Amino acid sequence: MYLLEDLFQLLGKGNVLTGDDCAPFEQDWRKRFLGKALAVARPGTTEEVAAVVKLCAAASVSIVPQGGNTGLCGGATPNTSGKQLILSLSRMNRIRSIDTANDTLIAEAGCVLQTVQAAAEQAQRYFPLSLAAEGSCSIGGNLATNAGGTGVLRYGNARELCLGLEVVTADGEIWHGLRGLRKDNTGYDLRDLFIGSEGTLGIITAAVLKLYPEAAERNTSWVTTNSIANCVALLALAKQRLGPTLTGFEIMNANALRLVQAHMPQLTLPIALDAKQAGNEPYAVLLECSDHEGGAHAQTLFQSLLEAAFEQGLVHDAAVSTSMQQRAHMWHIRESIPLAQAQEGLNIKHDISLPISAIPEFVETTSQALGVAFPGAQLVNFGHLGDGNLHFNLQAARGANAAEFLASNQARCNSLVHDAVHFRGGSFSAEHGVGQLKASELARYKSPLELALMQRVKTAFDPTNLLNPDKVLSA
Numbered sequence: 001m002y003l004l005e006d007l008f009q010l011l012g013k014g015n016v017l018t019g020d021d022c023a024p025f026e027q028d029w030r031k032r033f034l035g036k037a038l039a040v041a042r043p044g045t046t047e048e049v050a051a052v053v054k055l056c057a058a059a060s061v062s063i064v065p066q067g068g069n070t071g072l073c074g075g076a077t078p079n080t081s082g083k084q085l086i087l088s089l090s091r092m093n094r095i096r097s098i099d100t101a102n103d104t105l106i107a108e109a110g111c112v113l114q115t116v117q118a119a120a121e122q123a124q125r126y127f128p129l130s131l132a133a134e135g136s137c138s139i140g141g142n143l144a145t146n147a148g149g150t151g152v153l154r155y156g157n158a159r160e161l162c163l164g165l166e167v168v169t170a171d172g173e174i175w176h177g178l179r180g181l182r183k184d185n186t187g188y189d190l191r192d193l194f195i196g197s198e199g200t201l202g203i204i205t206a207a208v209l210k211l212y213p214e215a216a217e218r219n220t221s222w223v224t225t226n227s228i229a230n231c232v233a234l235l236a237l238a239k240q241r242l243g244p245t246l247t248g249f250e251i252m253n254a255n256a257l258r259l260v261q262a263h264m265p266q267l268t269l270p271i272a273l274d275a276k277q278a279g280n281e282p283y284a285v286l287l288e289c290s291d292h293e294g295g296a297h298a299q300t301l302f303q304s305l306l307e308a309a310f311e312q313g314l315v316h317d318a319a320v321s322t323s324m325q326q327r328a329h330m331w332h333i334r335e336s337i338p339l340a341q342a343q344e345g346l347n348i349k350h351d352i353s354l355p356i357s358a359i360p361e362f363v364e365t366t367s368q369a370l371g372v373a374f375p376g377a378q379l380v381n382f383g384h385l386g387d388g389n390l391h392f393n394l395q396a397a398r399g400a401n402a403a404e405f406l407a408s409n410q411a412r413c414n415s416l417v418h419d420a421v422h423f424r425g426g427s428f429s430a431e432h433g434v435g436q437l438k439a440s441e442l443a444r445y446k447s448p449l450e451l452a453l454m455q456r457v458k459t460a461f462d463p464t465n466l467l468n469p470d471k472v473l474s475a
Protein backbone atom coordinates (compact mmCIF):
# COMPACT_ATOMS: atom_id res chain seq x y z
CA MET A 1 0.00 0.00 0.00
CA TYR A 2 1.50 3.31 -1.14
CA LEU A 3 0.13 5.24 1.84
CA LEU A 4 2.12 3.15 4.32
CA GLU A 5 5.30 3.58 2.27
CA ASP A 6 4.71 7.34 2.15
CA LEU A 7 4.09 7.44 5.91
CA PHE A 8 7.27 5.44 6.63
CA GLN A 9 9.18 7.93 4.54
CA LEU A 10 7.58 10.97 6.16
CA LEU A 11 7.74 9.90 9.82
CA GLY A 12 10.34 7.14 9.93
CA LYS A 13 9.43 3.47 10.38
CA GLY A 14 9.51 3.70 14.20
CA ASN A 15 6.69 6.24 14.15
CA VAL A 16 4.28 4.23 12.02
CA LEU A 17 2.95 1.21 13.89
CA THR A 18 1.32 -1.70 12.08
CA GLY A 19 -0.07 -5.15 12.93
CA ASP A 20 -0.03 -6.20 16.60
CA ASP A 21 1.80 -3.00 17.59
CA CYS A 22 -1.48 -1.15 16.98
CA ALA A 23 -3.37 -3.20 19.60
CA PRO A 24 -3.12 -0.77 22.56
CA PHE A 25 -4.58 2.00 20.36
CA GLU A 26 -7.45 -0.08 18.97
CA GLN A 27 -9.50 -0.54 22.13
CA ASP A 28 -11.09 2.11 24.34
CA TRP A 29 -10.41 2.51 28.09
CA ARG A 30 -13.67 0.84 29.11
CA LYS A 31 -13.12 -2.03 26.68
CA ARG A 32 -16.50 -1.43 25.06
CA PHE A 33 -15.14 -0.91 21.55
CA LEU A 34 -12.50 -2.86 19.68
CA GLY A 35 -11.45 -1.67 16.22
CA LYS A 36 -8.87 -2.61 13.63
CA ALA A 37 -6.60 0.11 12.25
CA LEU A 38 -4.61 0.23 9.05
CA ALA A 39 -1.76 1.70 11.10
CA VAL A 40 -0.98 4.17 13.89
CA ALA A 41 0.89 7.29 12.72
CA ARG A 42 2.82 9.25 15.34
CA PRO A 43 3.83 12.64 13.91
CA GLY A 44 6.12 14.83 16.01
CA THR A 45 5.33 18.29 14.62
CA THR A 46 2.35 20.24 13.33
CA GLU A 47 3.83 20.19 9.82
CA GLU A 48 4.04 16.39 9.99
CA VAL A 49 0.39 16.19 11.11
CA ALA A 50 -0.55 18.35 8.09
CA ALA A 51 1.48 16.14 5.76
CA VAL A 52 -0.15 12.97 7.15
CA VAL A 53 -3.60 14.49 6.58
CA LYS A 54 -2.69 15.39 2.97
CA LEU A 55 -1.45 11.85 2.28
CA CYS A 56 -4.61 10.34 3.78
CA ALA A 57 -6.83 12.73 1.81
CA ALA A 58 -5.07 11.73 -1.43
CA ALA A 59 -5.50 8.02 -0.57
CA SER A 60 -9.10 8.45 0.73
CA VAL A 61 -8.12 6.91 4.08
CA SER A 62 -10.07 8.32 7.00
CA ILE A 63 -8.33 9.45 10.19
CA VAL A 64 -9.14 8.80 13.85
CA PRO A 65 -7.29 11.33 16.04
CA GLN A 66 -6.17 9.95 19.39
CA GLY A 67 -4.66 11.52 22.50
CA GLY A 68 -4.41 9.55 25.74
CA ASN A 69 -7.19 7.12 24.72
CA THR A 70 -9.04 7.65 28.02
CA GLY A 71 -12.27 8.87 26.37
CA LEU A 72 -15.43 7.16 27.59
CA CYS A 73 -17.52 7.17 24.39
CA GLY A 74 -15.34 5.28 21.90
CA GLY A 75 -14.47 8.48 20.01
CA ALA A 76 -10.81 7.54 19.57
CA THR A 77 -11.44 3.91 18.51
CA PRO A 78 -11.40 3.09 14.77
CA ASN A 79 -14.04 0.92 13.12
CA THR A 80 -13.33 -2.75 12.38
CA SER A 81 -12.57 -2.31 8.66
CA GLY A 82 -8.77 -2.16 9.04
CA LYS A 83 -8.86 0.82 6.69
CA GLN A 84 -8.74 3.79 9.08
CA LEU A 85 -5.55 5.45 10.26
CA ILE A 86 -5.15 6.29 13.95
CA LEU A 87 -3.29 9.58 14.26
CA SER A 88 -1.73 9.63 17.71
CA LEU A 89 -0.66 13.04 19.05
CA SER A 90 1.43 11.45 21.83
CA ARG A 91 4.80 12.65 20.43
CA MET A 92 3.59 16.25 20.30
CA ASN A 93 4.12 16.73 24.02
CA ARG A 94 6.07 19.97 24.47
CA ILE A 95 5.15 22.98 26.56
CA ARG A 96 6.01 25.64 24.00
CA SER A 97 5.97 28.69 26.27
CA ILE A 98 4.63 30.25 29.45
CA ASP A 99 3.68 33.93 29.70
CA THR A 100 3.19 34.75 33.38
CA ALA A 101 2.27 38.39 32.70
CA ASN A 102 -0.58 37.22 30.44
CA ASP A 103 -1.30 34.18 32.65
CA THR A 104 -1.16 31.80 29.70
CA LEU A 105 0.68 28.67 28.65
CA ILE A 106 1.03 27.15 25.18
CA ALA A 107 0.95 23.35 25.20
CA GLU A 108 1.08 20.88 22.34
CA ALA A 109 -1.94 18.63 21.99
CA GLY A 110 -0.21 15.45 23.17
CA CYS A 111 0.86 16.94 26.53
CA VAL A 112 -0.51 14.85 29.36
CA LEU A 113 -2.83 16.97 31.52
CA GLN A 114 -0.71 16.34 34.63
CA THR A 115 2.35 17.72 32.79
CA VAL A 116 0.46 20.93 32.04
CA GLN A 117 -0.62 21.22 35.69
CA ALA A 118 3.00 20.69 36.80
CA ALA A 119 4.36 23.27 34.33
CA ALA A 120 1.85 25.83 35.64
CA GLU A 121 2.83 25.03 39.22
CA GLN A 122 6.51 25.51 38.41
CA ALA A 123 5.64 29.01 37.21
CA GLN A 124 3.73 29.65 40.50
CA ARG A 125 0.43 29.45 38.66
CA TYR A 126 -2.53 27.08 38.69
CA PHE A 127 -4.12 25.23 35.78
CA PRO A 128 -7.50 24.14 37.12
CA LEU A 129 -8.60 21.35 34.76
CA SER A 130 -8.57 18.20 36.89
CA LEU A 131 -10.01 14.72 36.38
CA ALA A 132 -9.24 11.20 37.47
CA ALA A 133 -7.58 10.37 34.13
CA GLU A 134 -5.19 13.35 34.36
CA GLY A 135 -2.10 11.11 34.49
CA SER A 136 -2.81 9.81 30.97
CA CYS A 137 -5.33 12.01 29.12
CA SER A 138 -3.95 14.68 26.79
CA ILE A 139 -4.75 18.36 26.54
CA GLY A 140 -5.79 17.84 22.88
CA GLY A 141 -8.25 15.15 23.97
CA ASN A 142 -9.47 17.35 26.82
CA LEU A 143 -10.25 20.14 24.37
CA ALA A 144 -11.66 17.82 21.70
CA THR A 145 -14.14 16.48 24.28
CA ASN A 146 -14.55 19.77 26.18
CA ALA A 147 -13.71 17.85 29.35
CA GLY A 148 -15.23 18.84 32.68
CA GLY A 149 -13.89 17.26 35.87
CA THR A 150 -13.81 18.57 39.40
CA GLY A 151 -12.94 22.26 38.94
CA VAL A 152 -15.83 23.30 36.65
CA LEU A 153 -17.90 24.87 39.42
CA ARG A 154 -15.33 27.66 39.81
CA TYR A 155 -13.27 27.65 36.59
CA GLY A 156 -15.51 26.17 33.86
CA ASN A 157 -14.99 23.35 31.34
CA ALA A 158 -11.92 22.91 29.12
CA ARG A 159 -13.59 25.39 26.71
CA GLU A 160 -13.43 28.19 29.30
CA LEU A 161 -9.76 27.45 29.92
CA CYS A 162 -8.64 27.82 26.32
CA LEU A 163 -7.95 31.11 24.56
CA GLY A 164 -6.56 29.92 21.25
CA LEU A 165 -5.84 26.85 19.12
CA GLU A 166 -3.58 25.61 16.37
CA VAL A 167 -5.47 23.14 14.19
CA VAL A 168 -4.77 21.03 11.11
CA THR A 169 -7.84 21.09 8.90
CA ALA A 170 -9.31 18.20 6.88
CA ASP A 171 -7.43 19.34 3.77
CA GLY A 172 -4.10 19.50 5.59
CA GLU A 173 -3.91 23.28 6.08
CA ILE A 174 -2.63 24.70 9.38
CA TRP A 175 -4.86 27.23 11.14
CA HIS A 176 -2.62 29.43 13.31
CA GLY A 177 -5.12 30.49 15.95
CA LEU A 178 -2.81 30.52 18.99
CA ARG A 179 -4.08 33.88 20.26
CA GLY A 180 -3.73 34.67 23.94
CA LEU A 181 -6.62 37.15 23.97
CA ARG A 182 -9.41 37.36 26.51
CA LYS A 183 -11.40 39.61 24.18
CA ASP A 184 -11.59 39.02 20.43
CA ASN A 185 -14.94 39.60 18.77
CA THR A 186 -13.82 39.28 15.17
CA GLY A 187 -16.43 37.07 13.55
CA TYR A 188 -17.37 33.44 14.04
CA ASP A 189 -15.44 31.74 16.81
CA LEU A 190 -13.62 28.88 15.09
CA ARG A 191 -11.91 27.92 18.34
CA ASP A 192 -15.29 27.26 19.93
CA LEU A 193 -16.31 25.06 17.00
CA PHE A 194 -13.20 22.88 17.23
CA ILE A 195 -13.51 22.54 21.01
CA GLY A 196 -15.89 19.66 21.76
CA SER A 197 -15.94 18.45 18.14
CA GLU A 198 -14.27 15.13 19.09
CA GLY A 199 -11.85 15.07 16.17
CA THR A 200 -14.58 15.39 13.54
CA LEU A 201 -13.78 18.94 12.34
CA GLY A 202 -9.99 19.28 12.66
CA ILE A 203 -6.93 17.99 14.48
CA ILE A 204 -5.88 20.15 17.41
CA THR A 205 -2.08 20.39 17.55
CA ALA A 206 -1.56 23.07 20.23
CA ALA A 207 -3.52 25.36 22.55
CA VAL A 208 -3.19 28.56 24.54
CA LEU A 209 -4.41 27.76 28.05
CA LYS A 210 -5.46 30.13 30.83
CA LEU A 211 -3.58 30.12 34.12
CA TYR A 212 -4.77 31.30 37.53
CA PRO A 213 -3.09 32.35 40.77
CA GLU A 214 -2.34 29.52 43.21
CA ALA A 215 -4.71 29.42 46.20
CA ALA A 216 -3.06 30.25 49.53
CA GLU A 217 -5.24 27.80 51.42
CA ARG A 218 -7.47 24.84 50.59
CA ASN A 219 -10.05 23.47 53.00
CA THR A 220 -11.59 20.14 52.22
CA SER A 221 -14.34 18.42 54.08
CA TRP A 222 -16.27 15.16 53.81
CA VAL A 223 -19.83 15.38 55.12
CA THR A 224 -22.74 12.98 55.10
CA THR A 225 -26.38 13.82 54.41
CA ASN A 226 -29.41 11.60 54.34
CA SER A 227 -30.95 12.66 51.02
CA ILE A 228 -30.19 14.10 47.60
CA ALA A 229 -32.47 17.03 48.48
CA ASN A 230 -30.16 17.86 51.41
CA CYS A 231 -27.13 17.69 49.08
CA VAL A 232 -28.76 20.32 46.84
CA ALA A 233 -29.73 22.48 49.83
CA LEU A 234 -26.14 22.23 51.14
CA LEU A 235 -24.83 23.32 47.74
CA ALA A 236 -27.01 26.45 47.84
CA LEU A 237 -25.80 27.24 51.36
CA ALA A 238 -22.15 26.65 50.40
CA LYS A 239 -22.45 28.98 47.40
CA GLN A 240 -24.01 31.65 49.59
CA ARG A 241 -21.44 31.36 52.40
CA LEU A 242 -18.27 30.69 50.40
CA GLY A 243 -18.97 32.65 47.20
CA PRO A 244 -16.21 32.21 44.61
CA THR A 245 -13.98 30.36 47.10
CA LEU A 246 -16.19 27.26 46.66
CA THR A 247 -14.16 25.20 44.16
CA GLY A 248 -15.44 21.65 44.63
CA PHE A 249 -18.78 20.03 45.38
CA GLU A 250 -18.87 16.31 44.60
CA ILE A 251 -21.46 13.79 45.75
CA MET A 252 -21.23 10.01 46.18
CA ASN A 253 -24.13 7.77 47.14
CA ALA A 254 -23.70 4.86 49.54
CA ASN A 255 -23.64 2.27 46.72
CA ALA A 256 -20.69 4.09 45.09
CA LEU A 257 -18.79 4.09 48.39
CA ARG A 258 -19.55 0.41 49.00
CA LEU A 259 -17.89 -0.40 45.67
CA VAL A 260 -14.76 1.51 46.71
CA GLN A 261 -14.75 -0.36 50.04
CA ALA A 262 -15.15 -3.71 48.27
CA HIS A 263 -12.41 -3.19 45.67
CA MET A 264 -10.00 -0.85 47.48
CA PRO A 265 -10.29 -1.89 51.13
CA GLN A 266 -7.10 0.04 51.94
CA LEU A 267 -9.03 3.31 51.36
CA THR A 268 -10.71 3.98 54.70
CA LEU A 269 -13.75 6.22 54.40
CA PRO A 270 -13.47 9.45 56.46
CA ILE A 271 -16.95 8.65 57.81
CA ALA A 272 -17.75 4.94 57.94
CA LEU A 273 -20.95 3.59 56.38
CA ASP A 274 -23.39 1.72 58.54
CA ALA A 275 -22.66 -1.89 57.58
CA LYS A 276 -26.27 -2.91 58.29
CA GLN A 277 -27.75 -0.28 55.97
CA ALA A 278 -28.36 -0.90 52.25
CA GLY A 279 -29.51 1.40 49.42
CA ASN A 280 -28.65 4.81 48.02
CA GLU A 281 -28.45 6.82 51.24
CA PRO A 282 -26.57 8.34 52.97
CA TYR A 283 -24.80 10.54 50.46
CA ALA A 284 -21.29 11.77 51.11
CA VAL A 285 -20.35 15.25 49.89
CA LEU A 286 -16.78 16.29 49.20
CA LEU A 287 -16.60 20.05 49.61
CA GLU A 288 -13.62 22.19 48.83
CA CYS A 289 -12.93 25.87 49.42
CA SER A 290 -9.84 27.55 47.88
CA ASP A 291 -8.96 30.91 49.34
CA HIS A 292 -6.42 33.49 48.30
CA GLU A 293 -6.21 35.18 51.70
CA GLY A 294 -5.13 32.04 53.52
CA GLY A 295 -4.73 31.55 57.26
CA ALA A 296 -7.68 32.01 59.56
CA HIS A 297 -9.88 33.60 56.87
CA ALA A 298 -10.53 30.39 54.94
CA GLN A 299 -10.96 28.32 58.09
CA THR A 300 -13.47 30.78 59.56
CA LEU A 301 -15.54 30.83 56.37
CA PHE A 302 -15.54 27.06 56.15
CA GLN A 303 -16.30 26.55 59.84
CA SER A 304 -19.28 28.93 59.66
CA LEU A 305 -20.66 27.02 56.66
CA LEU A 306 -20.46 23.70 58.49
CA GLU A 307 -22.07 25.15 61.62
CA ALA A 308 -24.97 26.56 59.59
CA ALA A 309 -25.36 23.23 57.75
CA PHE A 310 -25.61 21.34 61.07
CA GLU A 311 -28.04 23.91 62.49
CA GLN A 312 -30.31 23.56 59.43
CA GLY A 313 -30.20 19.76 59.73
CA LEU A 314 -28.60 19.35 56.29
CA VAL A 315 -25.69 17.19 57.41
CA HIS A 316 -25.36 14.60 60.12
CA ASP A 317 -21.59 14.13 60.26
CA ALA A 318 -18.49 15.95 58.99
CA ALA A 319 -14.76 15.25 58.74
CA VAL A 320 -12.52 18.23 57.99
CA SER A 321 -9.08 17.53 56.50
CA THR A 322 -6.21 18.90 58.54
CA SER A 323 -3.32 17.99 56.25
CA MET A 324 -2.47 17.70 52.56
CA GLN A 325 -2.45 13.91 52.96
CA GLN A 326 -5.99 13.85 54.33
CA ARG A 327 -7.17 16.13 51.54
CA ALA A 328 -5.50 13.92 48.92
CA HIS A 329 -7.03 10.84 50.57
CA MET A 330 -10.56 12.30 50.32
CA TRP A 331 -10.09 13.13 46.64
CA HIS A 332 -8.53 9.74 46.01
CA ILE A 333 -11.67 8.01 47.28
CA ARG A 334 -13.86 10.16 45.05
CA GLU A 335 -11.66 9.55 42.02
CA SER A 336 -11.48 5.80 42.64
CA ILE A 337 -15.20 5.29 42.03
CA PRO A 338 -14.92 4.78 38.21
CA LEU A 339 -12.14 2.24 38.73
CA ALA A 340 -14.04 0.43 41.52
CA GLN A 341 -17.06 0.27 39.20
CA ALA A 342 -14.92 -1.11 36.38
CA GLN A 343 -13.54 -3.77 38.74
CA GLU A 344 -17.03 -4.73 39.87
CA GLY A 345 -17.93 -5.46 36.23
CA LEU A 346 -19.63 -3.96 33.22
CA ASN A 347 -22.42 -1.53 34.06
CA ILE A 348 -24.85 0.83 32.38
CA LYS A 349 -23.44 4.34 32.45
CA HIS A 350 -25.13 7.71 32.20
CA ASP A 351 -23.32 11.03 32.22
CA ILE A 352 -26.23 13.41 32.55
CA SER A 353 -26.80 17.02 33.45
CA LEU A 354 -29.92 18.77 34.67
CA PRO A 355 -30.85 22.16 36.08
CA ILE A 356 -29.70 21.76 39.70
CA SER A 357 -33.19 22.63 40.94
CA ALA A 358 -34.61 19.60 39.07
CA ILE A 359 -32.15 17.09 40.53
CA PRO A 360 -33.88 15.98 43.78
CA GLU A 361 -37.18 15.18 42.05
CA PHE A 362 -35.36 13.56 39.10
CA VAL A 363 -33.25 11.31 41.36
CA GLU A 364 -36.23 10.27 43.52
CA THR A 365 -38.57 9.54 40.61
CA THR A 366 -36.02 7.91 38.31
CA SER A 367 -34.44 5.69 40.96
CA GLN A 368 -37.90 4.40 41.85
CA ALA A 369 -38.61 3.70 38.17
CA LEU A 370 -35.25 1.90 37.80
CA GLY A 371 -36.00 -0.17 40.91
CA VAL A 372 -39.26 -1.36 39.32
CA ALA A 373 -37.78 -1.96 35.85
CA PHE A 374 -34.52 -3.63 36.99
CA PRO A 375 -35.19 -5.27 40.36
CA GLY A 376 -32.06 -5.92 42.44
CA ALA A 377 -29.77 -3.69 40.33
CA GLN A 378 -27.77 -1.08 42.24
CA LEU A 379 -27.89 2.61 41.43
CA VAL A 380 -24.37 4.05 41.64
CA ASN A 381 -24.92 7.80 41.69
CA PHE A 382 -21.97 10.13 42.01
CA GLY A 383 -20.54 13.20 40.33
CA HIS A 384 -20.20 16.91 40.06
CA LEU A 385 -23.41 18.13 41.72
CA GLY A 386 -22.08 21.69 41.70
CA ASP A 387 -22.32 21.56 37.88
CA GLY A 388 -25.65 19.68 37.80
CA ASN A 389 -23.73 16.67 36.42
CA LEU A 390 -24.42 13.16 37.71
CA HIS A 391 -22.89 9.82 36.78
CA PHE A 392 -26.14 7.93 37.26
CA ASN A 393 -25.03 4.35 36.64
CA LEU A 394 -26.80 1.04 37.04
CA GLN A 395 -24.78 -1.95 38.20
CA ALA A 396 -25.98 -5.55 38.07
CA ALA A 397 -26.99 -7.07 41.41
CA ARG A 398 -23.96 -8.54 43.22
CA GLY A 399 -23.27 -12.05 41.96
CA ALA A 400 -25.24 -11.54 38.72
CA ASN A 401 -23.56 -11.82 35.31
CA ALA A 402 -22.64 -8.18 34.59
CA ALA A 403 -21.98 -8.65 30.86
CA GLU A 404 -25.36 -10.30 30.39
CA PHE A 405 -27.02 -7.58 32.45
CA LEU A 406 -25.47 -4.91 30.24
CA ALA A 407 -26.31 -6.62 26.95
CA SER A 408 -29.94 -7.30 27.78
CA ASN A 409 -30.82 -4.09 29.64
CA GLN A 410 -28.68 -1.24 28.31
CA ALA A 411 -31.02 0.07 25.59
CA ARG A 412 -34.12 0.01 27.82
CA CYS A 413 -32.27 1.56 30.76
CA ASN A 414 -30.72 4.30 28.59
CA SER A 415 -34.14 5.22 27.24
CA LEU A 416 -35.69 5.33 30.71
CA VAL A 417 -32.96 7.59 32.11
CA HIS A 418 -32.37 9.76 29.04
CA ASP A 419 -36.11 10.31 28.44
CA ALA A 420 -36.46 11.43 32.07
CA VAL A 421 -33.48 13.78 31.64
CA HIS A 422 -34.76 15.17 28.33
CA PHE A 423 -38.24 15.74 29.78
CA ARG A 424 -36.67 17.96 32.49
CA GLY A 425 -34.56 19.99 30.05
CA GLY A 426 -31.31 18.11 30.71
CA SER A 427 -28.55 16.59 28.57
CA PHE A 428 -27.75 12.91 27.89
CA SER A 429 -24.04 13.76 27.77
CA ALA A 430 -22.76 16.32 30.23
CA GLU A 431 -18.98 15.98 29.89
CA HIS A 432 -17.94 12.75 28.17
CA GLY A 433 -19.11 13.71 24.68
CA VAL A 434 -20.87 11.59 22.08
CA GLY A 435 -18.24 9.52 20.22
CA GLN A 436 -19.75 6.34 18.80
CA LEU A 437 -21.43 5.29 22.05
CA LYS A 438 -24.01 8.07 22.02
CA ALA A 439 -24.33 8.96 18.33
CA SER A 440 -27.78 7.36 18.23
CA GLU A 441 -28.84 9.32 21.35
CA LEU A 442 -27.79 12.54 19.59
CA ALA A 443 -29.99 11.61 16.64
CA ARG A 444 -32.85 10.81 19.04
CA TYR A 445 -32.80 13.87 21.28
CA LYS A 446 -31.59 16.76 19.11
CA SER A 447 -34.17 18.59 17.04
CA PRO A 448 -34.11 18.11 13.24
CA LEU A 449 -32.94 21.71 12.86
CA GLU A 450 -30.04 21.27 15.30
CA LEU A 451 -28.98 18.07 13.53
CA ALA A 452 -29.18 19.70 10.11
CA LEU A 453 -27.09 22.69 11.25
CA MET A 454 -24.48 20.35 12.78
CA GLN A 455 -24.36 18.34 9.56
CA ARG A 456 -23.80 21.53 7.57
CA VAL A 457 -20.92 22.54 9.87
CA LYS A 458 -19.36 19.09 9.42
CA THR A 459 -19.69 19.30 5.63
CA ALA A 460 -18.20 22.80 5.55
CA PHE A 461 -15.13 21.76 7.58
CA ASP A 462 -14.71 18.24 6.24
CA PRO A 463 -16.52 17.82 2.90
CA THR A 464 -15.09 14.35 2.19
CA ASN A 465 -15.80 13.01 5.71
CA LEU A 466 -12.12 12.23 6.27
CA LEU A 467 -11.98 13.04 10.00
CA ASN A 468 -13.41 10.57 12.50
CA PRO A 469 -16.40 9.50 10.37
CA ASP A 470 -19.48 8.15 12.18
CA LYS A 471 -18.47 9.76 15.46
CA VAL A 472 -20.88 12.32 16.94
CA LEU A 473 -23.04 12.44 13.78
CA SER A 474 -23.95 8.91 12.69
CA ALA A 475 -24.20 8.07 8.99
Ligand SMILES: Cc1cc2nc3c(=O)[nH]c(=O)nc-3n(C[C@H](O)[C@H](O)[C@H](O)COP(=O)(O)OP(=O)(O)OC[C@H]3O[C@@H](n4cnc5c(N)ncnc54)[C@H](O)[C@@H]3O)c2cc1C
Pocket: 029, 064, 065, 066, 067, 068, 069, 070, 071, 072, 074, 075, 076, 089, 109, 130, 131, 132, 133, 136, 137, 138, 139, 140, 141, 142, 143, 144, 145, 146, 147, 148, 149, 150, 198, 199, 200, 202, 203, 204, 205, 338, 339, 431, 432, 435, 468, 471
Ligand atom coordinates in the same frame (compact mmCIF):
# COMPACT_ATOMS: atom_id res chain seq x y z
C1 LIG B 1 -10.96 7.20 35.19
C2 LIG B 1 -11.49 8.25 34.26
C3 LIG B 1 -12.09 9.40 34.78
C4 LIG B 1 -12.56 10.38 33.91
N1 LIG B 1 -13.13 11.51 34.46
C5 LIG B 1 -13.58 12.47 33.64
C6 LIG B 1 -14.16 13.66 34.18
O1 LIG B 1 -14.27 13.83 35.39
N2 LIG B 1 -14.60 14.59 33.31
C7 LIG B 1 -14.49 14.43 31.95
O2 LIG B 1 -14.91 15.31 31.20
N3 LIG B 1 -13.98 13.31 31.41
C8 LIG B 1 -13.52 12.33 32.21
N4 LIG B 1 -12.98 11.19 31.68
C9 LIG B 1 -12.98 11.02 30.22
C10 LIG B 1 -11.64 11.37 29.52
O3 LIG B 1 -10.56 11.32 30.35
C11 LIG B 1 -11.73 12.72 28.91
O4 LIG B 1 -12.74 12.69 27.94
C12 LIG B 1 -10.44 13.23 28.26
O5 LIG B 1 -10.65 14.59 27.97
C13 LIG B 1 -10.03 12.50 26.99
O6 LIG B 1 -8.68 12.84 26.67
P1 LIG B 1 -7.77 11.84 25.84
O7 LIG B 1 -6.51 12.53 25.52
O8 LIG B 1 -7.65 10.54 26.54
O9 LIG B 1 -8.65 11.68 24.52
P2 LIG B 1 -8.90 10.39 23.63
O10 LIG B 1 -9.63 9.37 24.41
O11 LIG B 1 -7.66 9.97 22.97
O12 LIG B 1 -9.90 11.02 22.54
C14 LIG B 1 -11.16 11.50 22.90
C15 LIG B 1 -11.81 12.15 21.66
O13 LIG B 1 -11.08 13.31 21.29
C16 LIG B 1 -10.54 13.17 19.97
N5 LIG B 1 -9.18 13.72 20.01
C17 LIG B 1 -8.17 13.38 20.83
N6 LIG B 1 -7.12 14.17 20.63
C18 LIG B 1 -7.46 15.03 19.65
C19 LIG B 1 -6.79 16.09 18.98
N7 LIG B 1 -5.55 16.44 19.31
N8 LIG B 1 -7.46 16.76 18.02
C20 LIG B 1 -8.73 16.43 17.69
N9 LIG B 1 -9.39 15.43 18.27
C21 LIG B 1 -8.78 14.75 19.24
C22 LIG B 1 -10.60 11.68 19.66
O14 LIG B 1 -10.73 11.45 18.26
C23 LIG B 1 -11.84 11.27 20.43
O15 LIG B 1 -12.98 11.56 19.69
C24 LIG B 1 -12.48 10.20 32.52
C25 LIG B 1 -11.89 9.04 32.00
C26 LIG B 1 -11.39 8.08 32.85
C27 LIG B 1 -10.74 6.87 32.24
